[in-house]
Amino acid sequence: MDAVILQVLNGLDKGGAYALIALGLTLVFGTLGVVNFAHGALFMIGAFCAVTFRKILTLEKVVLSETELSPWGTPLEIRTPFAQQWFGDFGNVLLDYSVPLSILLAIPVMLLIGIVMERGLIKHFYKRPHAEQILVTFGLAIVLQEIVKAFFGANPNPQPIPQVFMGAADLGVMVGMAEHVITYPKWRLVYLFFSLGVIGAVFAFLRFTTFGMVVRAGMSDRETVSMLGINIDRRFTIMFGIAAVVAGVAGVMYTPILPPDYTLGMDFLVLTFIVVVVGGMGSLPGAVLAGFTLGVVQSLASMTEVKDIIPGIDQVIIYLVAVIILLVRPRGLLGKRGVMEN
Amino acid sequence: MFSIPKKDAITFLLFALVVLTMPIWLSPFGASYPGLLQKFAIYALLAVGYNILFGLTGYLSFGHAAFLGVGSYAAVWSFKLLSMNPILALACAMIFSGIFALAIGYVSLRRSGIYFSILTLAFAQMSYKLAYSVLSPITHGENGLQLTLQDPRTIDLMFMERGVSLPTSSLFGIPMNGYEGFYFCAVILLIGFFIAQKIASSPFGMMLKGIKSNEDRMNYTGFNTKPYMLTAFVISGMYAGIAGGLLAVTDPLAGAERMQWTASGELVLMTILGGVGTLVGPVIGAWIIKYFENIFSAWNESILHNFFAFLPDNIEGFVVLISSKFVGEGWHLTLGSMFVLVVVFLPGGIMEGVRRISSWFLRRKDPTKDQEVVDPENMPKPSSEKGE
Amino acid sequence: MVESSHNTVLHVADVHKTFGGLHALADVDLAFEEGTTHAIIGPNGAGKSTLLNVIVGKLPPTRGTVVLDGEVLTGKSPYEINQMGIARVFQTPEIFPELSVFDNVMAPAFAKRDGAFSMNLFKSIESEKDIAREAEEIIVDFGLDAMIHTHAGALSRGHKRRLELAMCLIQKPRILLLDEPTAGMSRHDTNTTIELLKKIKSSGMTKVIIEHDMHVVFSLADEVSVLAQGRIIAEGTPDEVRGDPKVQEAYLGGTYE
Numbered sequence: 001m002d003a004v005i006l007q008v009l010n011g012l013d014k015g016g017a018y019a020l021i022a023l024g025l026t027l028v029f030g031t032l033g034v035v036n037f038a039h040g041a042l043f044m045i046g047a048f049c050a051v052t053f054r055k056i057l058t059l060e061k062v063v064l065s066e067t068e069l070s071p072w073g074t075p076l077e078i079r080t081p082f083a084q085q086w087f088g089d090f091g092n093v094l095l096d097y098s099v100p101l102s103i104l105l106a107i108p109v110m111l112l113i114g115i116v117m118e119r120g121l122i123k124h125f126y127k128r129p130h131a132e133q134i135l136v137t138f139g140l141a142i143v144l145q146e147i148v149k150a151f152f153g154a155n156p157n158p159q160p161i162p163q164v165f166m167g168a169a170d171l172g173v174m175v176g177m178a179e180h181v182i183t184y185p186k187w188r189l190v191y192l193f194f195s196l197g198v199i200g201a202v203f204a205f206l207r208f209t210t211f212g213m214v215v216r217a218g219m220s221d222r223e224t225v226s227m228l229g230i231n232i233d234r235r236f237t238i239m240f241g242i243a244a245v246v247a248g249v250a251g252v253m254y255t256p257i258l259p260p261d262y263t264l265g266m267d268f269l270v271l272t273f274i275v276v277v278v279g280g281m282g283s284l285p286g287a288v289l290a291g292f293t294l295g296v297v298q299s300l301a302s303m304t305e306v307k308d309i310i311p312g313i314d315q316v317i318i319y320l321v322a323v324i325i326l327l328v329r330p331r332g333l334l335g336k337r338g339v340m341e342n
Numbered sequence: 343m344f345s346i347p348k349k350d351a352i353t354f355l356l357f358a359l360v361v362l363t364m365p366i367w368l369s370p371f372g373a374s375y376p377g378l379l380q381k382f383a384i385y386a387l388l389a390v391g392y393n394i395l396f397g398l399t400g401y402l403s404f405g406h407a408a409f410l411g412v413g414s415y416a417a418v419w420s421f422k423l424l425s426m427n428p429i430l431a432l433a434c435a436m437i438f439s440g441i442f443a444l445a446i447g448y449v450s451l452r453r454s455g456i457y458f459s460i461l462t463l464a465f466a467q468m469s470y471k472l473a474y475s476v477l478s479p480i481t482h483g484e485n486g487l488q489l490t491l492q493d494p495r496t497i498d499l500m501f502m503e504r505g506v507s508l509p510t511s512s513l514f515g516i517p518m519n520g521y522e523g524f525y526f527c528a529v530i531l532l533i534g535f536f537i538a539q540k541i542a543s544s545p546f547g548m549m550l551k552g553i554k555s556n557e558d559r560m561n562y563t564g565f566n567t568k569p570y571m572l573t574a575f576v577i578s579g580m581y582a583g584i585a586g587g588l589l590a591v592t593d594p595l596a597g598a599e600r601m602q603w604t605a606s607g608e609l610v611l612m613t614i615l616g617g618v619g620t621l622v623g624p625v626i627g628a629w630i631i632k633y634f635e636n637i638f639s640a641w642n643e644s645i646l647h648n649f650f651a652f653l654p655d656n657i658e659g660f661v662v663l664i665s666s667k668f669v670g671e672g673w674h675l676t677l678g679s680m681f682v683l684v685v686v687f688l689p690g691g692i693m694e695g696v697r698r699i700s701s702w703f704l705r706r707k708d709p710t711k712d713q714e715v716v717d718p719e720n721m722p723k724p725s726s727e728k729g730e
Numbered sequence: 731m732v733e734s735s736h737n738t739v740l741h742v743a744d745v746h747k748t749f750g751g752l753h754a755l756a757d758v759d760l761a762f763e764e765g766t767t768h769a770i771i772g773p774n775g776a777g778k779s780t781l782l783n784v785i786v787g788k789l790p791p792t793r794g795t796v797v798l799d800g801e802v803l804t805g806k807s808p809y810e811i812n813q814m815g816i817a818r819v820f821q822t823p824e825i826f827p828e829l830s831v832f833d834n835v836m837a838p839a840f841a842k843r844d845g846a847f848s849m850n851l852f853k854s855i856e857s858e859k860d861i862a863r864e865a866e867e868i869i870v871d872f873g874l875d876a877m878i879h880t881h882a883g884a885l886s887r888g889h890k891r892r893l894e895l896a897m898c899l900i901q902k903p904r905i906l907l908l909d910e911p912t913a914g915m916s917r918h919d920t921n922t923t924i925e926l927l928k929k930i931k932s933s934g935m936t937k938v939i940i941e942h943d944m945h946v947v948f949s950l951a952d953e954v955s956v957l958a959q960g961r962i963i964a965e966g967t968p969d970e971v972r973g974d975p976k977v978q979e980a981y982l983g984g985t986y987e
Contacts (some may be wrong), residue, residue, distance in 0.1 A: 333413025
């Protein structure tokens with residue numbers, strides 16, 4: 001039982017990442033009607049915002065020491081990060097919190113990338129067949145990941161967890177169980193709450209702002225809304241930007257869990273597409289539900305007890321669930337009628 | 343049964359001429375070595391087969407790499423267990439990939455549109471993951487399936503002694519690496535092309551095009567579309583299987599990475615780049631992508647320096663710096679950019695470009711001939727009505 | 731209401747269709763006599779298209795059956811129903827836009843000859859001389875010969891409708907269903923279509939026409955049924971129906987016209 005709870009928890013943070021990416025994918029699909037295969041690349045670029053931010057923070061001033069010698073007999077290099085030099089201890093705090101702070105960098109960057117992408121490329125594909133949308137965004141995804149590779153190389157870039165969130169939280173104790181029964185890495189807990197927060201914010205934004213209302217109306221009936229004289233196109237551009245930001249911050253916060261490399265986006269893309277389809281194309285709650293469900297299911301399937309019964313199940317469980325759901329419930333868990341059906 | 347319209351016969355003869363003379367006309371491009379030539383023939387066959395599904399019916403499968411992989415494994419097992427004869431290996435590849443395609447197709451074709459794509463993707467990914475893990479006894483996981491000296495090779499060993507080194511695949515004594523291997527692949531490609539041509543110009547092909555154009559109408563016209571789709575799916579799966587088998591024939595090993603979804607993506611690219619729904623287009627697409635993969639990825643900065651040597655030094659440095667990102671390790675960047683450009687500016691692929699240019703020439707030569715030339719504005723965009 | 735007599739070819743028996751709480755068709759009972767032209771009229775939203783959708787197998791009825799010559803159609807797929815001899819012309823032309831006019835007409839002929847599925851893989855279309863001749867004839871009959879090799883998607887709306895009719899007629903169906911065959915047509919085109927439909931009237935085919943345009947109804951129909959809010963409210967010859975006060979009320983007090 002404890003093992004099950006632990007696996008559910010383990011699945012939730014991964015599910016959070018799935019849900020965040022799927023949410024953005026669904027927003028774009030629901031509002032713009034575009035199947036965006038470059039969405040995984042946005043997640044990856046978000047992750048590299050964190051890498052960049054830390055690179056900037058750790059730019060060092062190198063001074064050759066005049067007195068001390070290194071073990072090799074050359075003058076010792078004294079390296080001090082500029083951040084530390086300029087801000088003293090505060091600089092160290094900055095460095096420690098580089099990952100969460102990168103969100104500040106990621107938001108404007110992702111918004112910009114999203115808007116440029118939409119205006120520059122995606123908007124020409126609104127009326128084109130889905131197959132062409134898939135292809136052009138697939139090509140774009142390759143371009144984006146290769147650009148990242150050109151700048152950052154092919155190796156993973158591990159990012160540190162802030163000191164405070166290092167180690168594991170003993171959740172069992174909090175609910176009155178014995179110690180060390182259910183321990184859970186603190187950062188994963190942070191990620192879980194973070195993803196819930198972002199999801200909540202997106203839903204609240206769509207629910208309670210006029211902007212969100214128009215977008216929701218546009219999702220269900222684009223023609224009518226544009227006939228009302230509302231400039232729906234501009235709102236959709238911003239929506240694309242927001243979807244990019246959601247994917248981006250999801251990527252930023254995921255870096256301590258999985259060191260990002262340039263293929264990160266593609267790895268997540270296939271999974272999140274499955275998530276979106278399982279949730280139901282165009283359904284935001286469906287994307288979130290499916291994200292967490294598949295995360296947990298995947299995690300449960302990787303328990304040794306399960307693997308002993310059905311070998312290899314952990315490798316294929318997500319795909320298997322996707323196949324079954326698509327066959328039993330063609331529109332996914334919460335999908336609406338008539339979306340993407342011929 | 344083998345009557346063939348004159349136009350198709352000419353196309354076929356020209357195509358055969360082009361394929362069989364590849365070693366000659368490709369040498370100025372530095373692409374005339376057997377390994378690459380074999381790949382040209384094999385991937386062209388793969389693309390021709392894929393086009394039977396995607397080009398004719400409009401169903402976008404993201405899982406054809408799985409059939410390629412199955413074909414490779416089946417062929418290598420045929421080498422290991424039975425004989426080094428490539429024909430036998432290809433037969434095994436075809437049978438197994440056919441059965442595999444029948445099962446996957448039967449389930450996937452219960453849905454259409456993007457759901458079909460996701461189902462095929464899911465099955466292919468499952469095959470890929472399982473090939474790496476549980477099915478390791480069959481696939482040898484990460485090491486890949488290879489020949490060993492202890493292989494039973496039942497049929498071969500009835501006729502000859504076990505050699506001291508690893509055997510190579512050979513067709514009645516002709517080794518299947520080198521130029522002989524290329525010609526073997528080329529002959530298979532020509533057979534495959536011929537069959538694809540027959541299918542495209544048969545009533546069956548017409549029904550497939552009808553499904554792409556308006557599947558509902560097909561139903562109300564009295565066609566049961568499912569068996570049509572399934573037949574097309576299995577045929578194109580078999581093409582992929584044979585292509586996988588040929589990969590194993592020319593180089594007897596099989597690895598799971600052949601089944602990864604990026605491999606399926608590459609196949610879709612080939613078809614799109616050349617021109618979906620045309621016979622020759624996917625072949626051209628396959629050749630271009632394989633050419634770039636092999637040639638561009640081998641380029642490095644010193645080659646670029648030589649290439650741009652005519653430029654002034656400082657400009658040369660800059661140009662080399664930029665272009666170096668597109669070659670060698672970064673050749674995928676070229677691939678991706680090419681993709682985007684083709685889909686944006688030439689949705690019909692290279693064949694569409696050829697058509698546009700030739701119609702432009704025709705019009706200039708003889709303005710009265712205009713009626714034969716279909717105005718591109720009026721040309722219905724493929725499946726645009728369906729996708730919305 | 732109408733007892734099925736010996737020459738009833740298609741019988742819609744007590745068909746009921748609900749969407750959620752909405753009764754699109756309520757106890758509709760219709761008998762279509764062999765060789766007649768039967769018009770179904772009614773205000774918008776009366777359930778006319780739903781009726782056709784039930785007949786061709788697009789929608790399953792909530793209750794009731796459709797019977798063709800003693801054989802129950804309900805539960806069969808659209809392609810099976812077509813193979814049994816029912817062809818349909820849609821309100822917005824359903825054709826193969828990417829295929830040539832010639833191919834558009836040939837495909838249904840293959841369905842008629844070879845059945846719902848045939849592995850006709852290696853025979854070239856050019857060698858199918860009989861079907862080609864048949865298709866050419868009907869294309870000429872319908873005045874589409876000038877555009878025989880044009881992509882059907884590039885045709886004008888009127889030509890598309892004519893093409894769709896040709897596609898149905900090449901199958902020589904026992905029953906032809908026409909869903910507003912003249913909607914959106916100019917008066918001239920309407921008259922051409924009426925002439926065309928009159929021409930095939932003599933061939934013994936049973937025709938069911940859904941129509942708004944009373945001019946068309948009175949020029950063609952032998953029998954008229956009036957559908958309002960999912961119910962048959964009147965039936966009879968065009969003249970009988972025209973005088974029926976219930977019909978006038980349904981149209982005037984209805985949603986439209």
